[in-house]
Amino acid sequence: MNSNPRFGREASYSRNVFLPITNLCRNRCSYCGFRRDPNDGAWFMSPDEVLELAERAKTAGCSEVLLTLGEQPEVHAEAKRMLEEFGYKNTIDYLENLCKRILELGLLPHTNAGLLEERELRRLRRYNASMGLMLECATELPAHAQSPGKDPKLRLKTIKAAGKLRIPFTTGLLVGIGESFEERIRSLLALRELHERYGHIQEIIIQPFEPKPGTPMGNHPRPSEPELLTTVALARSIIPDMNLQVPPNLLANVRHLLLAGANDLGGISPVTPDFINPEHPWPSVAELRAAIERAGFVPRERLPIYPRYARDERFMSKEVRERVLELADEDGYRAC
Numbered sequence: 527m528n529s530n531p532r533f534g535r536e537a538s539y540s541r542n543v544f545l546p547i548t549n550l551c552r553n554r555c556s557y558c559g560f561r562r563d564p565n566d567g568a569w570f571m572s573p574d575e576v577l578e579l580a581e582r583a584k585t586a587g588c589s590e591v592l593l594t595l596g597e598q599p600e601v602h603a604e605a606k607r608m609l610e611e612f613g614y615k616n617t618i619d620y621l622e623n624l625c626k627r628i629l630e631l632g633l634l635p636h637t638n639a640g641l642l643e644e645r646e647l648r649r650l651r652r653y654n655a656s657m658g659l660m661l662e663c664a665t666e667l668p669a670h671a672q673s674p675g676k677d678p679k680l681r682l683k684t685i686k687a688a689g690k691l692r693i694p695f696t697t698g699l700l701v702g703i704g705e706s707f708e709e710r711i712r713s714l715l716a717l718r719e720l721h722e723r724y725g726h727i728q729e730i731i732i733q734p735f736e737p738k739p740g741t742p743m744g745n746h747p748r749p750s751e752p753e754l755l756t757t758v759a760l761a762r763s764i765i766p767d768m769n770l771q772v773p774p775n776l777l778a779n780v781r782h783l784l785l786a787g788a789n790d791l792g793g794i795s796p797v798t799p800d801f802i803n804p805e806h807p808w809p810s811v812a813e814l815r816a817a818i819e820r821a822g823f824v825p826r827e828r829l830p831i832y833p834r835y836a837r838d839e840r841f842m843s844k845e846v847r848e849r850v851l852e853l854a855d856e857d858g859y860r861a862c
């Protein structure tokens with residue numbers, strides 16, 4: 527989908543602020559070190575906390591506000607109580623208002639809220655440049671035995687609904703959580719099918735599993751670098767024109783990844799840590815750009831929305847379009 531004639535010699539990244547809106551979640555994935563129970567370290571960020579960090583992100587030159595949260599947090603009474611304290615009936619009402627205010631600040635929201643219904647996606651689309659949901663794996667795995675929201679049929683249903691609504695969409699595979707090589711192929715084929723139908727998948731993240739101490743998979747081995755590189759090359763061969771991202775703080779060798787077929791090194795947050803993998807700090811923008819150049823590629827800063835979509839009005843609301851025009855250059859990358 528990347529129509530840039532230099533595709534293949536460029537490597538993009540985005541500058542964002544990572545906001546962990548809540549770590550309350552209805553699922554219990556065996557590898558998760560982010561989720562917390564009520565009264566055991568759970569939080570829900572208040573509007574003031576969100577907007578203060580968004581302001582700092584703007585000052586730091588970010589274009590993207592990445593809102594990440596556990597799925598359907600209201601299954602916990604504690605989440606309902608906190609939302610009521612903020613003046614909201616449910617998570618979608620709250621997210622919609624946060625994204626509206628972030629957009630008004632001059633930044634572009636990108637929300638990852640787990641499974642969503644079409645009507646919920648439609649509401650959030652108005653104030654989000656792009657949205658995301660990791661497929662992780664298109665087949666059922668023991669790691670998801672206590673996670674009803676990780677049913678691959680339901681994940682694919684949400685990704686399909688986003689396609690019908692023309693939402694530029696980020697998804698991906700979580701590599702090394704017990705899936706076979708064949709299952710990775712099936713996951714990529716399932717995403718390719720949806721993308722061929724709706725044209726909305728703007729990137730696929732190939733995310734390596736990271737063991738978290740104290741979780742049921744705390745001693746499970748992380749994928750080796752050759753395994754990760756092979757998966758990147760496999761994705762490049764199955765969906766040749768797809769943007770492929772490997773997160774910049776989890777990768778081993780930038781040159782190897784770019785040569786294997788990755789063309790994006792993800793979002794990096796100069797303002798907040800990676801709350802999902804806090805043991806791995808983000809590189810600085812300067813470090814990441816230098817690593818890309820040393821690998822023989824040209825670094826390009828993008829928005830949360832990829833260039834091909836930033837130039838296509840069908841994939842954004844009027845409100846988002848106004849901000850994209852302010853922030854993008856004529857190629858659809860981040861204007862200097």
Ligand code: SF4
Nearest residue numbers: 551553554555558561
């Ligand atoms: S859905 Fe996400 S936040 Fe919830 S348990 Fe699984 S990995 Fe953790």
